[in-house]
Amino acid sequence: MSTDDEKPTTFHMTPDDFRSQGREVIEWIARYMETVDEYPVLSRVAPGDIRSRLPDHAPEHGEEFSAMLRDVDDILMPGITHWQSPGFFAYFPSNNSGPSILGELLSAGLGVQGMLWSTSPACTELETHVLDWLVEMLGLPERFRSQGDGGGVLQDTASNSTLCALLAARERAMDFSSGRTGVAGDLTVYASDQAHSSIDKAVRIAGLGSDRLRKIAVDATYALRPDALAEALKRDREAGYRPCLVMATVGTTSSNAIDPIAPIAEICRREGVWLHVDAAMSGTAALCPEFRWIQRGVEGADSYTFNPHKWMFTNFDCNAFWVADRSVLIRTLSVLPEYLRNAASESGAVLDYRDWHVQLGRRFRALKLWFVIRHYGVEGLRHHVREHIRLAQEFAQWVQASDGFELAAPAPLNLVCLRHVDGDSRTQTILDQINAEGESYLTHTRLDGRLTLRVSIGQRATQRIHVERLWQRLSALGGIDPNSSHPVPGGDGERG
Amino acid sequence: MSTDDEKPTTFHMTPDDFRSQGREVIEWIARYMETVDEYPVLSRVAPGDIRSRLPDHAPEHGEEFSAMLRDVDDILMPGITHWQSPGFFAYFPSNNSGPSILGELLSAGLGVQGMLWSTSPACTELETHVLDWLVEMLGLPERFRSQGDGGGVLQDTASNSTLCALLAARERAMDFSSGRTGVAGDLTVYASDQAHSSIDKAVRIAGLGSDRLRKIAVDATYALRPDALAEALKRDREAGYRPCLVMATVGTTSSNAIDPIAPIAEICRREGVWLHVDAAMSGTAALCPEFRWIQRGVEGADSYTFNPHKWMFTNFDCNAFWVADRSVLIRTLSVLPEYLRNAASESGAVLDYRDWHVQLGRRFRALKLWFVIRHYGVEGLRHHVREHIRLAQEFAQWVQASDGFELAAPAPLNLVCLRHVDGDSRTQTILDQINAEGESYLTHTRLDGRLTLRVSIGQRATQRIHVERLWQRLSALGGIDPNSSHPVPGGDGERG
Numbered sequence: 001m002s003t004d005d006e007k008p009t010t011f012h013m014t015p016d017d018f019r020s021q022g023r024e025v026i027e028w029i030a031r032y033m034e035t036v037d038e039y040p041v042l043s044r045v046a047p048g049d050i051r052s053r054l055p056d057h058a059p060e061h062g063e064e065f066s067a068m069l070r071d072v073d074d075i076l077m078p079g080i081t082h083w084q085s086p087g088f089f090a091y092f093p094s095n096n097s098g099p100s101i102l103g104e105l106l107s108a109g110l111g112v113q114g115m116l117w118s119t120s121p122a123c124t125e126l127e128t129h130v131l132d133w134l135v136e137m138l139g140l141p142e143r144f145r146s147q148g149d150g151g152g153v154l155q156d157t158a159s160n161s162t163l164c165a166l167l168a169a170r171e172r173a174m175d176f177s178s179g180r181t182g183v184a185g186d187l188t189v190y191a192s193d194q195a196h197s198s199i200d201k202a203v204r205i206a207g208l209g210s211d212r213l214r215k216i217a218v219d220a221t222y223a224l225r226p227d228a229l230a231e232a233l234k235r236d237r238e239a240g241y242r243p244c245l246v247m248a249t250v251g252t253t254s255s256n257a258i259d260p261i262a263p264i265a266e267i268c269r270r271e272g273v274w275l276h277v278d279a280a281m282s283g284t285a286a287l288c289p290e291f292r293w294i295q296r297g298v299e300g301a302d303s304y305t306f307n308p309h310k311w312m313f314t315n316f317d318c319n320a321f322w323v324a325d326r327s328v329l330i331r332t333l334s335v336l337p338e339y340l341r342n343a344a345s346e347s348g349a350v351l352d353y354r355d356w357h358v359q360l361g362r363r364f365r366a367l368k369l370w371f372v373i374r375h376y377g378v379e380g381l382r383h384h385v386r387e388h389i390r391l392a393q394e395f396a397q398w399v400q401a402s403d404g405f406e407l408a409a410p411a412p413l414n415l416v417c418l419r420h421v422d423g424d425s426r427t428q429t430i431l432d433q434i435n436a437e438g439e440s441y442l443t444h445t446r447l448d449g450r451l452t453l454r455v456s457i458g459q460r461a462t463q464r465i466h467v468e469r470l471w472q473r474l475s476a477l478g479g480i481d482p483n484s485s486h487p488v489p490g491g492d493g494e495r496g
Numbered sequence: 497m498s499t500d501d502e503k504p505t506t507f508h509m510t511p512d513d514f515r516s517q518g519r520e521v522i523e524w525i526a527r528y529m530e531t532v533d534e535y536p537v538l539s540r541v542a543p544g545d546i547r548s549r550l551p552d553h554a555p556e557h558g559e560e561f562s563a564m565l566r567d568v569d570d571i572l573m574p575g576i577t578h579w580q581s582p583g584f585f586a587y588f589p590s591n592n593s594g595p596s597i598l599g600e601l602l603s604a605g606l607g608v609q610g611m612l613w614s615t616s617p618a619c620t621e622l623e624t625h626v627l628d629w630l631v632e633m634l635g636l637p638e639r640f641r642s643q644g645d646g647g648g649v650l651q652d653t654a655s656n657s658t659l660c661a662l663l664a665a666r667e668r669a670m671d672f673s674s675g676r677t678g679v680a681g682d683l684t685v686y687a688s689d690q691a692h693s694s695i696d697k698a699v700r701i702a703g704l705g706s707d708r709l710r711k712i713a714v715d716a717t718y719a720l721r722p723d724a725l726a727e728a729l730k731r732d733r734e735a736g737y738r739p740c741l742v743m744a745t746v747g748t749t750s751s752n753a754i755d756p757i758a759p760i761a762e763i764c765r766r767e768g769v770w771l772h773v774d775a776a777m778s779g780t781a782a783l784c785p786e787f788r789w790i791q792r793g794v795e796g797a798d799s800y801t802f803n804p805h806k807w808m809f810t811n812f813d814c815n816a817f818w819v820a821d822r823s824v825l826i827r828t829l830s831v832l833p834e835y836l837r838n839a840a841s842e843s844g845a846v847l848d849y850r851d852w853h854v855q856l857g858r859r860f861r862a863l864k865l866w867f868v869i870r871h872y873g874v875e876g877l878r879h880h881v882r883e884h885i886r887l888a889q890e891f892a893q894w895v896q897a898s899d900g901f902e903l904a905a906p907a908p909l910n911l912v913c914l915r916h917v918d919g920d921s922r923t924q925t926i927l928d929q930i931n932a933e934g935e936s937y938l939t940h941t942r943l944d945g946r947l948t949l950r951v952s953i954g955q956r957a958t959q960r961i962h963v964e965r966l967w968q969r970l971s972a973l974g975g976i977d978p979n980s981s982h983p984v985p986g987g988d989g990e991r992g
Contacts, residue, residue, distance in 0.1 A: 011876030012809075012956060013594025015526040022522035025598045029605030030511040030518070043617050047845040050621035058629040062873040065595065068866075072602065079618025084607045091615075091835070094857065096607035098509025099561065102521045106568065108600040108811045109525030111580045111592035119587075121539050122575030125546035133554040156652060157855040167701060180707050182700025184680045197831040198856060204678025204828075205663060205854060207703020211676050253835055309857075313508075315604045316859050332700075337693040339587070339749055339941040339950070349543040358701060358854065359653040360694060361590065361805075363812050370564070377558035380507030445835040454835070460508060 011062060021065045028069060029101065036085050036461070040438025043081045050079040081441070086461035089470060090443040092253070092281045092415075093458035096315035099375035103368025104315055114362045117350035118342045124351055127154055127366035130373065134320060137378055138286040138306075141299040144322035146351070152322040153356040154365045158280035159198035161305035161321035164329065164357055166202045166245050168303070169274030171332040173244035181332070188236045190214045191247040192224035194254055196278060199247050212241075221410050222257035222447065224248060230267050237271075245274045248301075250294050251282025254445040254454075255409035255417045258282070258294050265300025277304045280319070281458075284311040285389065285413050288382050294412070311388075311414075311458045312381065314372045318365055321356075330355045384460070388414045391467050392457040398471050404480035408452040416455040417447060420478050424451040430477045440470045507558060517561045524565060525597065532581050532957070536934025539577045546575040577937070582957035585966060586939040588749070588777045588911075589954035592811035595871035599864025600811055610858045613846035614838045620847055623650055623862035626869065630816060633874055634782040634802075637795040640818035642847070648818040649852040650861045654776035655694035657801040657817035660825065660853055662698045662741050664799070665770030667828040669740035677828070684732045686710045687743040688720035690750055692774060695743050708737075717906050718753035718943065720744060726763050741770045744797075746790050747778025750941040750950075751905035751913045754778070754790050761796025773800045776815070777954075780807040781885070781909050784878050790908070807884070807910075807954045808877060810868045814861055817852075826851045880956075884910045887963050888953040894967050900976035904948040912951040913943060916974050920947040926973045936966045 013021070053075045083094050114123030131152025132145050144150045155161045166189065174183050184207035191199045193215040203213045214236070217228040233243050246268050248259040261277060268275040277298055283306025285291040298304060305321045308314035323329050334355040344350045354360050373381070392414040399405045399418045408417040420426040427444075431453055434440055445452050457467060475481065509517070549571045579590050610619030627648025628641050640646045651657045662685065670679055680703035687695045689711040699709045710732070713724040729739050742764050744755040757773060764771040773794055779802025781787040794800060801817045804810035819825050830851040840846045850856050869877070888910040895901045895914045904913040916922040923940075927949055930936055941948050953963060971977065 009879060011872045011879055013871060015529045018529065018594040018597070019522060019526045021594070021598060022526070022601075023519055025601050025605075026515060026518035026522060029602070030515045032605060033511045033514065043614075045617050047613065047617070047840060047843070048621070050618045051625050054622070054625050058633050058869050059873045060875055062876050063870045065598075065867075065871065068595075068870050072863075076618040076622065079616065079621060080606065080608055081614070081616045083609055083616075091609075094607060094609050096604060098514040098517070099564075101514070101601070101604040101607075102518060102561070104604040105518075105521050105597070105601045106525070108592060108597040109521075109528060110576060111590060111811050112576055113579055113587075113590050113812065117543065118539075118577070120575065120577045120579075121541050121543070122546045122572040125544070125575065126550070126572065129547050129550050130554075137554050157857050159855050159857075163701075163854060170703070180705045182703060183705040184703030197833040197836070200831045201829065201854070201856075204831075205659075205701065207666070207678060207680030209676045209679040253833070315607050316609065316857055317855075333697065335693040335696045335700075337749070339939060340693070344543060347543070358659060358697070359655050359813075361653050361655075361812055367568075371561075373554050374559045374564050375509060375561065376507045377555045379556055380558050383505060383507055443835060444837075 024069060036082055037087065039082050039085065041082050041085045041087045041441035042435050042438065043079050045079045050075060084459070084461065085441070086459055086463065086466040087440040087470070088459045089455045089457065090441045092310050092456050094309060094316050095311065095313045095458070095460045097313035097372060097460055099371040100313060100315045100368045103371035107364040107367045110364060112364055114364060115354040115360050116340060116342060116345060116352045118344045120364070123364045123366065124353055126370060127353065128152070128351060130366050130370050131320060131322065133373065135322070138283065139289065139292045140304060140322065143324045144304065149326060150322060150324045151326045151351065152320055153353055154369070155319045155321050155357050156317040157319050158196070158278060158305050158307055159201060160358060161319055162198050162247065162276065162278060163202040163205055164321065164333070165274065165276035165303040166206050168323065168329045168332045169245035169276070170206055172274060172328050173242050184208050186241050187244040188212050188214060188241045189245045189247070190216055190229055190232060190243065192216050192218050192249060192252070192259060194218055194222050194252040194257055195247055195249050196253050196280065218257065222252060222255045224259040224264065226260060226263040226267060229264060233267065233271055233273070243271060243273045245276055247276045247278055250277060250279035251413065253281070255447055256282060256411065256413055256415035257409065258412055260297070261295060261301065262297025265297045269300055274302045275300060277301045279304065279306040281307065281310050282413055284308070285385055287378065287385055291389070291413065308369055308372070311385070312372065313376065313460055314369050318369055333357065388458050388462070391462070391464060392416050395455060395457065395467055395471060402475070402480050404478035405474065408447045408450065414457045416457070417445070417452045418455065419450055419452050427451045427453060430474065433477050434473055437473065440473065520565060532578055533583065535578050535581065537578050537581045537583045537937035538931050538934065539575050541575045546571060580955070580957065582955055582959065582962040583936040583966070584955045585951045585953065586937045588806050588952055590805060590812050591807065591809045591954070591956045593809035593868060593956055595867040596809060596811045596864045599867035603860040603863045606860060608860055610860060611850040611856050612836060612838060612841060612848045614840045616860070619860045619862065620849055622866060623849065624648070624847060626862050626866050627816060627818065629869065631818070634779065635785065635788045636800060636818065639820045640800065645822060646818060646820045647822045647847065648816055649849055650865070651815045651817050651853050652813035653815050654692070654774060654801050654803055655697060656854060657815055658694050658743065658772065658774060659698040659701055660817065660829070661770065661772035661799040662702050664819065664825045664828045665741035665772070666702055668770060668824050669738055680704050682737050683740040684708050684710060684737045685741045685743070686712055686725055686728060686739065688712050688714050688745060688748070688755060690714055690718050690748040690753055691743055691745050692749050692776065714753065718748060718751045720755040720760065722756060722759040722763060725760060729763065729767055729769070739767060739769045741772055743772045743774055746773060746775035747909065749777070751943055752778065752907065752909055752911035753905065754908055756793070757791060757797065758793025761793045765796055770798045771796060773797045775800065775802040777803065777806050778909055779803070781881055783874065783881055787885070787909065804865055804868070807881065808868065809872065809956055810865050814865055829853065884954050884958070887958070887960060888912050891951060891953065891963050891967060898971070898976050900974035901970065904943045904946065910953045912953070913941070913948045914951065915946055915948050923947045923949060926970065929973050930969055933969065936969065
């Protein structure tokens with residue numbers, strides 16, 4: 001009955017246009033995967049360069065999709081720092097992978113909300129299920145599984161997981177019987193002076209006051225000293241404070257130091273303090289039984305977090321967070337307005353993840369994680385973790401055997417911290433030069449007050465040849481012969 | 497020099513496999529767009545149904561991608577509640593669209609981090625730029641633009657934006673000179689008793705204590721009463737509290753009530769209290785000049801938030817948040833460890849968005865928003881907003897003219913609240929029946945203590961015919977003649 005001119009106007013992209021333009025974007029990404037190593041890793045634009053090429057006003061009329069993709073190439077790409085480059089050794093990796101990208105795509109296409117079980121049961125149940133899988137895959141304690149009192153949830157970042165751990169610990173430490181919740185009392189928090197800045201941020205967000213974070217001294221390996229922790233707790237108890245949370249780090253950002261969880265857990269148990277374990281980067285190593293020593297004692301943790309979006313080939317954001325007693329977390333974060341009430345929630349038979357984090361809305365993040373685990377299999381994930389660690393260990397040997405560089409810290413896994421023996425100024429020059437050349441990208445830290453280069457080996461595409469090239473450039477800039485004191489890296493070109 | 501058997505083992509998906517499997521996923525989504533209206537909107541599975549079909553353990557060996565897509569169809573789809581269905585009238589919409597899905601895909605493929613300007617300058621600069629565009633597109637005050645002291649940032653959800661507004665307000669209200677930051681003192685917070693539950697959550701997270709949120713009485717339209725606000729502030733001042741934040745809502749979740757910003761802003765100005773405006777749902781309406789009355793007085797706001805991921809065809813998550821004085825926000829959330837220091841940040845010439853929210857890591861969210869704005873143009877976005885509002889207004893007239901249903905609240909934009917004149921039990925039966933039938937999905941609230949159906953008209957694909965069908969079913973279940981008292985909806989079938 002309709003005629004053409006009665007058809008409603010629409011500006012939506014038709015499914016057929018989505019098909020053709022979607023194929024273009026897929027092709028764009030495939031080509032990017034093939035050519036990412038040709039870009040300078042660190043963007044070379046100056047502040048304002050990108051904005052100066054964008055129009056001042058939003059377009060009044062819609063534009064062709066091809067024009068947007070062209071602008072991605074022409075305007076945006078010079079302003080991209082290539083986290084997916086095999087020469088990316090900076091910070092920690094933030095990997096993507098084929099199955100993960102496609103999982104994210106499917107999640108965007110489904111466009112469901114998982115705030116309540118009822119708003120898409122598959123979103124909640126797949127998430128709970130995959131997080132139970134991961135407990136087994138990583139050799140984490142059974143108490144984190146959802147079948148008992150615990151359970152896991154996907155968050156965006158370890159910053160938010162750590163905040164949630166602190167909030168739950170805060171509530172557990174305060175007196176619920178007062179009827180007031182969400183109160184920041186005379187609480188104190190403990191982490192090593194090498195712990196991630198997100199704990200500083202969480203302590204402030206939670207209203208405890210920045211001075212309530214006790215930064216505990218570390219040993220020669222930059223790991224938290226349990227004796228110093230015990231002493232700090234004792235001092236605070238005597239001064240009338242209420243210690244509420246200790247955070248142990250498995251793999252610090254500066255140097256990959258591994259706090260000794262077992263003795264820390266014993267102290268927390270004795271003191272009745274919540275133990276949160278931040279394994280954001282290094283947790284992935286526990287896929288391999290031979291690296292599970294990093295989490296020895298984790299049975300005593302109240303909560304644990306690691307980032308599949310760093311080293312487990314799952315694109316950002318995807319943080320995994322477990323608690324041993326989910327009831328405390330839920331009690332801390334649950335607010336139930338009428339418009340969210342539903343029969344399934346009231347039955348008590350389901351989990352509603354909105355009560356497990358700050359946000360209400362949540363997307364179907366488990367899909368990409370499920371795709372990654374199924375694509376690689378446990379075997380495939382282990383293979384690449386082992387390979388990265390093997391490359392880092394080899395690199396550390398080159399550093400150690402050289403006469404120009406020295407290790408600035410132990411390299412237990414896949415991060416190597418080094419500096420030039422001539423001191424900070426020489427180290428800085430080398431860093432600046434490497435990053436200016438564009439083949440590799442490194443960032444720095446300070447250890448023991450001295451400037452330190454961090455070589456983080458965990459990017460999906462990084463192979464031996466990329467690590468060799470970095471070492472050759474470091475050697476040249478450091479005024480040493482790369483082949484003087486160790487097996488020739490890449491000298492025969494065969495193992496690249 | 498390499499031979500085949502020297503090639504390193506890899507479990508990564510090759511670019512060519514990504515090409516072919518990517519095309520499959522694009523095709524899957526295109527077909528989903530074409531057929532989404534054939535699924536029951538609300539999933540019919542029972543708790544545990546999905547999990548019971550998933551294997552107990554993660555696979556040891558990698559699987560074919562086609563097996564995963566098959567499991568999406570066979571196992572997951574029955575557990576999906578179809579937020580992208582044109583029959584989705586529940587909660588508020590959480591729209592996706594072709595250009596937005598492709599922007600999300602490209603962001604996943606690029607896999608960059610935007611925590612610092614230097615970690616991908618294009619990610620930061622496009623975001624700042626598009627948020628400046630939006631200030632103009634929405635008729636928001638100039639002071640929110642980045643050229644002056646203000647600026648916008650993309651967050652995940654309005655829950656987090658509201659939390660950040662509260663944290664900044666908390667810091668501004670406390671005494672910085674003490675040297676302590678992140679302290680929850682004797683602060684109080686104000687919002688209407690219809691405000692979103694995220695303000696309750698934020699007050700608890702920030703450590704103020706749940707009892708420090710003053711829920712201000714509303715008028716007959718469910719909008720905050722400025723006189724009641726003024727009185728509450730006065731009372732708290734007298735009792736020694738320090739009021740720190742007032743939140744005004746533009747479009748409450750229950751009934752789309754519009755708090756009168758102008759008089760609220762005047763009170764906040766007088767009292768020196770931070771005014772945060774939560775326009776999460778209804779902010780999109782301000783794209784159209786004729787609906788900008790909803791934000792009259794917003795010039796007096798210290799911060800403002802709305803969700804492109806609700807009604808502006810940008811898939812979740814994508815929340816826009818502006819502040820008039822970014823220095824307070826940055827001072828509140830900035831923690832600078834050595835490993836994040838860099839020359840660009842220290843030059844002061846760039847924005848580092850890690851200091852604008854809880855998270856450190858952040859993905860390239862601006863890409864999808866940029867694609868959406870460019871695909872639709874301002875004209876296209878306005879068209880669809882007007883169309884949804886027109887449909888809702890027409891629906892509201894049908895309700896008003898009927899002898900079985902009545903409006904439960906004014907319907908200023910695209911949400912219609914109604915109930916059956918026979919009372920809650922009849923209304924509940926109708927709600928349950930509609931949702932069981934599967935063609936439409938509605939959720940409820942309580943207004944004035946009475947059960948109320950919410951008909952939220954804002955899903956991308958919703959057209960007149962879907963609204964007509966809903967009204968026909970409501971009429972049949974409500975025992976009324978859909979055509980008795982108003983122009984026949986869809987009677988001639990021509991306007992569907």
